[in-house]
Amino acid sequence: MAEPKNDLPAVIVLGNSSFLKLYGEQFSSKFKLLKPWESSLPLNQFITTHSQSVQAMLCSGGTRVTPSLLSQLPSLRVIVTTSAGLNHMDLDECRRLGISVANAGTIFSEDVADFAVGLLIDVLRKISAANRFVNNGLWPIHGDYPLASKVGGRKVGIVGLGSIGLEVAKRLEAFGCIISYQSRKKKPVHYPFYPDVHELATKCDVLVICCALTDQTRHLINKEVLLALGKEGIIVNIARGAIINEMELVQCLVQGEIAGAGLDVFENEPNVPEELLPLDNVVLSQHVAFLTEDSFQDLYELMSGNLEAFFLNKPLLSPVLDD
């Protein structure tokens, strides 16, 4: 790895994500990356050392950007986060301090939508369960296997019809699913709109959670919504764990109040409720819906493009907050 050149613009990096591990070297050819995990100093002292000079931060969805952290970096003018979601950041405080924020924009939307559809097909058609059945050598022993459910004809409610939700809808239409959605406001689409998620659940067989995690959406999917979805109902969550009341979801799954779930995100990652592990009607993954080689390359270009734009005093490529 090349030595960091001192004349490169400095960027503090908080959160050593797999993306940064893979693309750190490429970033280092353009920026002087300040990496706390490579320093012998404790994090707070490392930050203090650079507090007066550093104008730019690169972080990931796992980095908590709090008022207290921001107060330690008074020169900070831009934060570039590798995540699409922004629930890890205090955006109000960034706005108040005049810090611009850029995120991954819609780079992950297709991949996340693909994964959501994959989880739904898996749960309905019992693919992971079948894979276990075969891998455990049960096929020659047990002739019978529980029947699966058809994908086509399912009434699928999309919770949050942003770029991910639209991609999910487009894909599921090709399978013959019947799409409707809940969102803050009606969108210019032909799918039926339900402003209330409980009402959406009563009309649907499947809910696919695609909205952002905000104060308004935290625990939006609770026991009442799950009971409205009903015993044949399936939940897919590729958004953020805390949009669902996880304890109530686990109860509903264990007690058969809903039929199954495909979950890529959890309230307390990397911890997954143990009760879900033995269930054949539940497919779990470790917050990887956005993770493909292809989108990582795009992400690198967008993230480094945002930082370059900042240092050249140009508009950010994927701004969430403008100056």
Place this chain on the structure above:
Amino acid sequence: MAEPKNDLPAVIVLGNSSFLKLYGEQFSSKFKLLKPWESSLPLNQFITTHSQSVQAMLCSGGTRVTPSLLSQLPSLRVIVTTSAGLNHMDLDECRRLGISVANAGTIFSEDVADFAVGLLIDVLRKISAANRFVNNGLWPIHGDYPLASKVGGRKVGIVGLGSIGLEVAKRLEAFGCIISYQSRKKKPVHYPFYPDVHELATKCDVLVICCALTDQTRHLINKEVLLALGKEGIIVNIARGAIINEMELVQCLVQGEIAGAGLDVFENEPNVPEELLPLDNVVLSQHVAFLTEDSFQDLYELMSGNLEAFFLNKPLLSPVLDD
């Protein structure tokens, strides 16, 4: 269960499939089912007992319909099989003997296509592998996980563009895949056509096997085709195991000559090559791509409709061979 009524038309049932277990009672209200497995007689003797009288047979894809079997049933005039594939039957001999054949037609096409797409997403996006990773409690321990591959942009070659292949193509187009196909003859579709499967493999990242198993397609997918598909290549097979040279496929997977596979069918079911079981890039299922509650209900109606049509001297609903 009601006693079989003796005035109902007799149907010999060969092969006690899960479908017949579920719908046997409904059939019994319309037909006098002759079930060898409920008789104390050995199979051959059971058949001999009914050989002069029985005109109709209900069977499944696991029932070998050979000239020898047919010679034991000289009064047979119709065979109704619950399968879409016909590779278990000697159609030439049926034709020669003037026996009509009806099959499941296109009833399973959507379900099989859904499953094929599910397997492909699973392999590309590593869903079953992720599920194992989480279920084994590895998420809190290992931070890193291999990157997956994007579904969109993949060049997918459909081998056999019948009703299943067309449904696969329609679904994968919605994901942004680029479709081409191999088939006995060019079809009136906008996808590029390659008469030669080896050439198709050189042009594609993925092959989805959707053709019937015939003398012409047995081992159509061999080592040369797999090497042409290449190290990033993925095979999905929801058709019949023997369309692929399974030994050569296993070699290519174990040696990394192709990137992965999603397999619902095998050459020697219910036996699955043991070398495949530990591979994270392979997703296996037990010939269940067609199995949904919804299509079983449709199948019952089609099968009993075919038998009723036969006994009423009307045209079969889903004829493969006409009188």
